[in-house]
Amino acid sequence: MILVKGMLACVLILLGTEVQAELQIEINQGVENPTPVAIVPFSWQGVGSAPDDVAQIIDSDLARSGQFAPVSRRDMLSFPNRESEMYFRDWRAISAEYVLIGRVSVGSQARIDFQLFDTNRQVAVDQGTITGPEGELRMLAHRVSDAVYETLTGISGAFATRILYVSVTRNPSGKDFYRLTLADSDGRRPIVLLESRDPILSPAWSPDGQEVAYVSFETSRPAIYRQNLRTGQREQLTNFQGLNNSPAWSPDGNSMALVLSKDGNPDIYLLNLKSRALTRLTRHFAIDTEPTWMPDGKSLLFTSDRGGRPQIYRYDLRTQKIKRVTFEGLFNARARVAQDGRNVALVHQREGRYHIAVFDLVTDRLTVLTETSLDESPSIAPNGSIVLYATKRGEDSILGAVAVDGGVRFSLPSREGSVQEPAWSPYVTP
């Protein structure tokens, strides 16, 4: 309980403080002709100066998507905050196809009013008001980014989401130092959920985004834990002999798929989170691991080397039948399914190199997305557009991101040490 209270206090302190990001963002590749868009500085009405530059947050979000080329503020000829202040010629002159303007005010709640204009058609194509707690102003700005992104691309944005990752500080003369961290999708506002001298891995989200599960070796043996992000309440779920890993929450939130080797070798089990009943799903002398749910909750994908080499298999919960899914190459592992139930991100080995690939469950087509050679732990954004993963740069692990269509890439190296095991949150109802 002391630990739990300590963590809660830590979370509360950090929530109220602007913390420098641990992760940096490097955009490596965007689309060929990104759309020029101007994000005009928003006006501020509140006590003191604005705690965050809302327009800058939106600007960075759109730039990171690789699909937009935000116009520099130095090139702007005017700084409108209202429609009446908009002169389209100022924007056509600098070739901005779209202009976003807005106002931020803080009273009992923070409020952002925004309007998005098409400079060619000279009309507003989107407008809205977003409100929320003042301490969450950055998240409100990301919600404006989501709205703008959806209007301009037709795809839901995933900026107002969060990520989990594990950072590791190397210690050549002793035990490495592990931290499980929660941050906004842009890497900002990191909050440490757990620190340990022993490994932490496999962070996973509950479908409502309120809880996380992970594996920690803190007892000198692996065990699966769940932790509530609001209350800090933490619970050890498994403590079996052998492996306890790969927790995967079912889409309805009622059960968790996991891997145990207590019966001799690694198999997939289902833990009912209410009754605590444990059901064994696979029964094979080979390695069965890395379970992940199809979005409809009716079947699971998992990795198995029952065919001699690791490949992806599908377990149907109703028929209890197992069917092999991937056949291309000698190594396909650790699948994660997009919300459309069609695209599967996985680790694919080609010529001894491990890449992130996308496998299409409808066409059975496998497309390699990355060129680096030690890629692992893919996690798909809730809008299905970007895969976040871990790769190696020198002796350190860094996070990488690549669009599912391969067009956009960016990296999120840590300012210090390694970052690995990213897990992108589901959409959370604000």
Add this chain to the structure above:
Amino acid sequence: MNKLTFYAKLSSLVFAAALLAACSGNDTKEQEAAAEAAAVEQEAAQQAAAAAASEKQARVEAQQVLETAASDMGTVFYFDFDSSSLTDEARAQVDAHIAALMGNNASVRLEGHTDERGTREYNLALGERRANAVRDYMVANGVPGYRIESISYGEENPVAYGSGESNWQQNRRVELK
């Protein structure tokens, strides 16, 4: 009293005295014999104890030799890529540890590790395969299974942080603790 009666009484007294004397003479000899026997016994016991002690000492020394030999063989056993089979070298190392474990009651922990290639959770399973390969070999050679705990760290806690075979081969290992 008549003379006969007197002599009779006297003779019986003498007899009794003689008898007494004879009896008391026998008793002393027996005591001496017993004491002698006890001394012999004690000496034998002392010799036996000394022999046992020296035998025990020899056993302790022999066990120490085995344990030193085992520790000289190292407590880290390396594996080939994608393999959980003991190499000849690893087998020789583990043999030395088995010899030491047969003579003591120590419990051991076998920690399986992999290199960084592949996925973390699959590597946990591969690391467990390696630890279990060492455990199974020990059990097959007489070490009771309850004295062995095997655990896998997969690619966590590498010895060498870099990439490339020279680093990877140092990380594909089972550590005996």
